[in-house]
Amino acid sequence: MMACILRAWCAHQAELCRFLRHHLSSETDADDLLQEVFLKAVRTREGFCTLNNPRAWLFQVARNALIDLLRSRHPQAPLSESFAQPPAEDTDPIDDLSACLPRVLGELSADDRLAITLCDLQGLTQQALAKRLGLSLAGAKSRVQRARARLRARLIEACQVKFDDTGRVCCYTPRTTDDEHG
Incomplete structure (x- = not known):
């Protein structure tokens, strides 16, 4: 041994x-x-x-x-009381953002709203979207991509969405029904 x-x-x-x-x-x-x-x-x-x-x-x-x-x-400082308490809510900001999504989605054009709703919310494939709308697959992909880009831009502007260094949603400002567009 x-x-x-x-x-x-x-x-x-x-x-x-x-x-x-x-x-x-x-x-x-x-x-x-x-x-x-x-x-x-x-x-x-x-x-x-x-x-x-x-x-x-x-x-x-x-x-x-x-x-x-x-x-x-290394000297270690005691934690303040605020650190000792668990956070009030332990939710992912992206989950909370769902409260802002319906209103912003409603502000998009009908074509953008349809593409997002069918593909991203209802799970329709882009191939099926192309067939349903009478578009080529490339046309459907392009439509969905542009709609997503406009939705993202609108969320950033209207709900003040912010992203962390990895591109994930870190926070946003909720909108009330009394808020004006933009």
Whole structure:
């Protein structure tokens, strides 16, 4: 049991030591963490000898010990009461946006509204839309694409929809029935 641990330790100790000393300003701290890594390997007993990649395991333990040490050194401020309370609602903004959609959809042209309603809301394929409206498939695809672009522009303008860095809806301003167009 100890032979496989000692072989792995002898093969990787110097590299582990350089890694820890590179990330810590104190050689003593690095040596202490190195000792913790060794002790953890010894405590795993036979389990260590069955590892496919002892080097990777040793480095993962060293990284975790390093992270724990660095976290313990940073002062941690207590959370304010507002963080302790769960949010009032845990809904996806895109779900809430459905309240704005019917009114904005009603402001689109009849052709745009029909394309969006049939394909996006009722699940009709663009091929079926083309057949139903007597259009080519390319014409139906183009109509749906243009309708979606106009709907998006209208939602952005009318409901002040905002997007995050990934393009997902992050927030919007709800419209009331008293709001004017735009």
